[in-house]
Amino acid sequence: MLYQTHTLDLAQPCTFAHHPMFRLAAGGEVSTGPLKCVRTFAAPTAEGHALYHPGQVTSGDVLETSAGPRPWRQYPDQTCEDFLAIVHRPGLAWTALRRHGEGDTLLLLKRSEQLPLTCLWMSNGGRQSSPWNGCHGGVLGIEDAICAGADGFAAALSGATDLSEDHVPLALPPGRHVIPHAILRIPEALTVTDVTLDDALRVQTTEGPHTVPFAPEHFQ
Template sequence: MILHARGILAEWEASCGHLPRLEIGGASVLWAAPWRDDPAVQSDTAIPVVDRRLGGTFTCAPFGQDDLDGGPPHGLAANAPWQVTRSSPSSVSATRRIGRGHLTARIAVRHDHPVLYQTHTLDLDRRCTFAHHPIIHAAAGAWLSANARAILTFDAEAPFLLQGRRLTKLPTEIPTGPHEDFATLTGATGLGWTALARLAEGDTIVTLRQTDQLPVTNLWFSDGARGGMWRNARGLIGVEGAICAGAEGFAAALSDNRVAADGVPTALPPGRHVIPHAIVRIAGCHRISGVVLAPGALRLQTGVETLTVPFDETHFA
């Protein structure tokens, strides 16, 4: 299903809930796995659907391996068909049952807004973790900035970050070259934002969330350090606004864990949760230092200037 408006195009797949294609201002924003077109991979049922159809952005409920209920990695939302309930040229609404409740999505684009707007409503009957999982491609590295106060690192396959630490200085340069790493940003308040200035692509991608709902951002870095079908996965940066225990798993999120020890909630309680999220593209590489909502606009401070882009501020009302 193609969504489009002036200056923006997105493709969403009802078969698995992934949005593998997002083009803003003529530029590709998200990465989709090359093996999505490989018949051998697509017919291999030993590979979870979330990996076979890996593309762009999707939601996770729960996040990561389901070591409590035995569901697929990242939950049914990323592995099973959705039911479309309403669609138009510029928006789609869809729903599906998840392991611990029900999830409804609304995804929309607007004329002249360089923004993918998403709202997910969870009706939970038990505690659950949740995350957005946009995968951004940066062919020659990127500058990273965020309104976080700390970064927690976890044991990884081929890290470039110091492992098992709590660091108060965020990495600002994402390198190129073989690595496979994972970390969790904590301590943001208010409107949570994470920005990646993509050096080769010449633009800046900003993700937005409400920190009282999604208090952390998981960062997944993958650049050619894996074998098998992953060997051509290079320059990938997952920017995953979430409520979870980082890399510690679903069971850990409902008990003691490192993220909770940092004063951060790691699971949503039962009940209804309406969770807005946005992905924004800005032309040019910018070191973002602040993001503010204004009437009809998003204002981004770079330290030397304020950039203003059209934005529906009521999305986060």
């Protein structure tokens, strides 16, 4: 388990994001806590290699591709380079990654009042430029953030992004910010359905409940 706390003293508004990247040897599946929507962006991350059509927004489990609707929670098995943004509802928010080849589950926790987005960077051989050279495959970034995603820093500060339609905070205001974050690994491949935190972390899955020792004061 990895506990992280970032303390920032800002004189100007600023974006912020965690940037963990996870290897998937044989694909995987994302599950997440209550969300407002999932979005794709107008500009592709790598021209000609995006799987999902740009400019989409959904509260469901599928996004449109050139081959028809596809579950966005399933890591793509074809060459692609995609960047999605999950907009979470307020509260303790979580994202879980079930890794098929590794046989485990990675669980990320945040306060969505501070970090309202979770950006999914699906990099599966579609980034042809140096230093990736098409070899950066089977990698998923799960990036908890306050930002404008692929629209960039200037869009976050100006509000010139479709995320503004969801009334999503895009940058931290000036002042002092204490930002807790946690990443833990469960050594079983599980589909997580709910996560609650009281005196311990209680993880509900389709395979049964799990209780994980956890310091609840980390998110207080």
